[in-house]
Amino acid sequence: MSFFANIFGKKESSASVARDRLKVVLAHERASNALPYMEDMKAEIMEVIKKYTKVKDIHISTQSNQNIDVLEMEIILK
Amino acid sequence: MSIVITVTSGKGGVGKSTTLANIAVGMADEGKKVVAVDFDIGLRNLDMLLGLENRIVYNVIDVMEGKCNLTQALINDKHSKNLFFLPASQTNDKNVLNKQKVKELLETLKKEFDIILIDSPAGIEGGFEHAIAYADRALIISTPDVSSVRDADRVIGIIDAKSEKAHKGEEVEKYVIINRIKPELVERGDMLTTEDVLNILALPLIGIVPDCEKVISSTNMGEPIIRDLKAESGEAYRHISRRILGEEVEYLDLSVKKVSLKGFFHEFFC
Structure with a gap:
């Protein structure tokens, strides 16, 4: 913090702004990236379903409600 | 016992x-038998940093596809008989890399070398997967800026998903x-301070390297800065090498020691 900045009470340092912005962004991204195995899992589930019925596509999404993490799966049949 | 260490980052150019x-x-x-393997397929770079670009005849894909044998492709460093590339x-x-072939190559290298260092491509696409698949350890490089730290975090999040070790229930050591x-x-x-970055990434530190102009000229020359005994960054790399080999080495003091006239004026008027 420079001399004049100290005198005139300049706002917080750019590094602390960077730190706070990163924390917010990463908290969000980590939640959406919590299941890195997703693609593999999707492929395997698809294989299993194919054995019994005709499947076109699978959509999996994650949601967090307070303390409950929900995995939603939508199976679209042919 | 030999170890496979993958050097990686989220963002390129760090x-x-x-x-x-x-x-x-x-x-x-330090006396270890080391091989540096460049897995950044398509974007060959490590050769110039080591100053070995004129000696290349065969490459890692030639070895994996059986077009030559390993000894034909390995290049010995100019200065060290312990180092191969x-x-x-x-x-x-x-799509030229194939997991089974990568595995076979690493198994062969393990018989001859103590340390296998893999240079991974930046990012999270195909090549990264192969570079990390059989790693015992991962070194994640980040500069102290928002985009680099953010991308590092993302890479850290998927290392275990791509690792064979993690699939067996073990963990890749990450630093x-x-x-x-x-x-x-x-x-x-x-x-950002070192503490800031570590707090965010939540991983142990294994090295801090100061920004150093000498790195540019040493890269120009194809002589790694670690051999420059006067450069602070070279010192930092020597410390990292020893830490990887299990030694406890104190971290460099990177606080601003000398108050130069220029620095003083800068401080005053900026």
Whole structure:
């Protein structure tokens, strides 16, 4: 913090702004990236379903409600 | 017992290959038999950093496809008999790597070398997967800026998903190297501190490297800076090499020591 900045009470340092912005962004991204195995899992589930019925596509999404993490799966049949 | 160490980063251009070249030399100088393997297929770079670009005949893909044998492709370093280099191919075919062949190559290398260092491509696409699949350890390089740290976090999140070791229930040891720290900026509050970065990434530190102009000229010359005994960054790389080999080495003091006239005026008027 420079001399004049100290005198005139300049706002917080750019590094602390960077730190706070990163924390917010990463908290969000980590939640959406919590299941890195997703693609593999999707492929395997698809294989299993194919054995019994005709499947076109699978959509999996994650949601967090307070303390409950929900995995939603939508199976679209042919 | 030999170990496979993958050097990686989320963002490109943060000094991944430079770091790898330097710690490869560092560990070879500590007496280990080291091989540096460039897995950045299509974008060959490590050869120039090691100053070995004129000696390449075969590359890592040639070895995996059986077009030559390993000893034909391995290039010995100019200065160290302990250090060998296996160059990347320059093919545009991104699908040329194959997990089974990567595994076989690493098993062969393990018989001859103590340390196998893999230079991974930046990012999270195909090549990264192969570079990390059989790693015992991962060194994640980040500079102290928002985009580099953010991308590092993302890569850290998927290392275990791509690792064979993690699939077997073990964990890849992960460490952070913070590169290009500018002590004046940190002191002024204009650059994330080492603590900031570690807090965010939540991983142990294995090295801090100060930003150093000498790195540019040493890269120009193809002589890793670690061999420059006067450079502070070279010192940092020597420390990292020793830490990887299990030694406890104190971290460099990167606080601003000397108050130069220029620095003083800068401080006053900026």
